[in-house]
Amino acid sequence: MGIAFLKLVKDKFPNIRVVASIRKKDIEKRNKILSLGYDEVIFDNNNVLETEENFDKILELVGPVSIKDSFSHIKEYGIICATGLLGGKWFLEDFDPTRDIKNNAYLTTFYSGNVSGEKINSMLDYIEKYKIDIKAEKIFSLDEIAEAHKYLDSSSAFGKVIVINK
Secondary structure, eight states: OHHHHHHHHHHHOTTOOOEEEESSOOHHHHHHHHHHTOSEEEEBSSSOBSOOOOEEEEEEOSOTTTHHHHHTTEEEEEEEEEOOOTTSOOSOOSOOHHHHSOTTOEEEEOOGGGOOHHHHHHHHHHHHHTTOOOOOSEEEEGGGHHHHHHHHHSTTOOSOEEEEOO
């Protein structure tokens, strides 16, 4: 999701600064992320970003376990889009919107269950218009689904995979 997001943003706005975060101090992964076009990588230490920097917009992919920290890094009138659940927690607990959302900041979401054919076609038109290079990291056949899951669960997984029915 993060790489697809980067490509969608950078192809339309090539000079925009985009920062990634990673949860392990893995220098090889950091360098790979930078080579893909991110401008900087910040480490996430137990769901707390190791930076004092504040941002205009945050794409929250880790989810409920880190959203409070994300609000501590959003600028006034900034927007957080909560769309991921990589932290292994599905719901916000002990979250008081009045206290935990900064004044004049916004929280929005994206849920893939609410996607229509029209929205998918709009995204495909955007990809075509901006000639965005979209590639899966790996492609598996349906009979290799167990291997696809093993790969995604491994530390070497990087990006999305596709499983096709040949």
